Amino acid sequence: MSQPLSSPPDDAPEAGPASTWKARHALLRRLADVVSLPTSRINAFERSVVGDLLVEMARLATPEDRLKMAHRLAPLAELPNGLMRLMLRDDPAIAGVLIEGCAGLTDADLLSCVRDTGHDHHRCIAARRGVSEVVSEALIEAGHPDVVDTLLRNTTARLSQTGIETAVALSRAQPRLCEHLLRRPELRPSGAYVMFWWSNEQDRRTILQRFAVSREVMQEVSEDIFAMAADEGWQDPVSRKALQFIERRQRNRGAIDKSPYDSLEHAITEIERQGMGRDSVAEIAYLSGIKPLTGAKILGDPGGEPVAILCKATGLDREYLTALWRSMKRPETLPDGSVHPTWERVQVTFEMLAVDRAQTVLRYWNWSLTSAMTPALLKAIREGDTDELDEYSIPERAAMMALAQDFGR
Template sequence: MVGVPSLIDELERTLSSGSSVQRADILRRVTDLFLVNVESYTEDHVAVFDDVMCHLIEKIERSALIRLSKQLAPATTGPVRAIHRLAENDDIEISGPLIERSKILSDDFLIELAKTKSQAHLAAIAGRETLTEKVTDVLVEHGDDDVTLRVTGNHGARFSRPGFMKVAEKAQSDGRLAEQFVARSDIPPDVFQHLLRKATEVVKNRLLKNADIDMRVRITRTLADIATEVARERAQIDKDSYSPGIVMSAEPGRLKAKIGELAQAGKRTETIEALAALSKLPVPTVKNLMRQGATDGLLILCKSIALGWPDVKRVLATVGGIETEPEIKKAFERYVGLTSETANRVVRFVKSCKAISKADFQRML
């Protein structure tokens, strides 16, 4: 503690009659002395520095306070009262460095800040290296869109299940947030599905467009599972109640829900009739389309009626004889890459023609 007594004497003189420049200078010297030897100080020593800094904080200008905050932010041991006083300052330029970096600030202190301070303060908390679930929950509850986006993109932040669900609700119509959300590796699978079930088409398309190949496959499979599940939830027809006549007369929604079951049961004729009925094409035209395009023809028909992948796979096996893993994988990649717009364009073209040649078919793709 060499030099401290003289600094304290100088401090008293400066506070009573010194200029703002002199007060800033003595604060700098006190801070430098503290940081240079911080590891060797006892609790009593630190308390002395704390008292000195607290005296100065009330007397010095903004620029000096900003500098002090930045200097103290990385310290693992420090003047606790001074750090807390700076961190609760309404001026984010003063409080921000400590809020975002100081390990001395407790969760309870951060939670109180999040409940009472500005969105800029919440954004600083959201940028901390690590965050516990209880702090993250408060940020999601009280934060605006920018705060939610930042904390969701912070992979050092831990989320509770309710916290994840709240972010998923916000991300349904927010493409940026949805991208940050699905990039997290700790999302429960059912929460991931919940987001995709509720997301707008704009958000779904953005996720598919910008995701890497693994995430795109996961999203596509999840969307396919959701489509199948929703269709089956609406279905009221018993699994064994179909015959060719019933297939042709069933309501489209109920027929779509059962098309996978027809295919799984090996009912090839009924499956083709169902495809024809749902795409509003004559059965011979559907068969011709399948002949011309083989697997692609089936995929186009399935995409045009928005059939989920699990059911598409069953149709491919029963109608197209596609069952090996390499064939299925290739078909899946084709199905993911095929847009509804392209599929519907081919179907419209087929409806306008009496026949379609293989050349016509390839040109449409």
């Protein structure tokens, strides 16, 4: 007959380091094996009870033992909930084994881990295969730049539009994210056009090549709608705004009647002679069919590419691009007589874009910049409270002061 199992006493004294407790190590391995048994050998309730016991043991187990447990449990399609929660919140090296290799983790499990853990765990989740939109969104909202970087590099991860928009916003302070955002299939033109302002020259070129789309199809299907809207006196603000985006004409014909200049070309010629000033910025913007704030942002951009886009969208010839560049006192040559790289890049941008595509970019910019005018900022403009405008550049503040004239009417 086999010897009966001896019962462990409740008050046995503890002695020796944990590494010498062979029974503990063996029991952890055996119980982990039991949890790993197929459903034909153990039902869900039995697995749950074993898991509860493992949780209690794992709390006091050594990191080495917990790491071995993680490797044993990672292949499982189903984990006891309590054990899974405990191990996902363990040291990143241990939790990472499950995060990386356990296909049984649900979005709820990963979201809970994102909420209860920190940077290192987030980075492990961001690198996990097949991260879903909802988990990606939570990771991006946490705001760790290197976690977002890892997530954007993860070609198997899926990103929601909300997540993409948040990442675009983060890229303003972390421009290195722009390159990876531009590789994401989820990125849309609206996000790319906004990101253009803080992108480097190579990323700007990529944005224009990939996202400067034509409006030809929209123009074809809505050609007869313009006559309908005109018959209605352009009274419907919804259709009017949409048709303003679709139409081929960029310049504001109504602004010419109020302008001291006969045309946009005439304005640029005179401004080149007199020099660029606050009123000049607003005048060019009005004649170009954009808001003064948008015009100031374009003319104040250090990279220069937006100036080329403005000129191409409004149908200006290359000579007026040169005249506008000179009126801004921007360099054309280096001390050795060669073409200045910024001016060269501006000319290349002007040549590479079709008029219709340049208009799409310009009109998106006009929307995004003018929609950023918050009530607090409008109040500051109306009341002349310049303290609220310190974060803006000089040309932007000049444009805001020009806008204040409209608000006061």
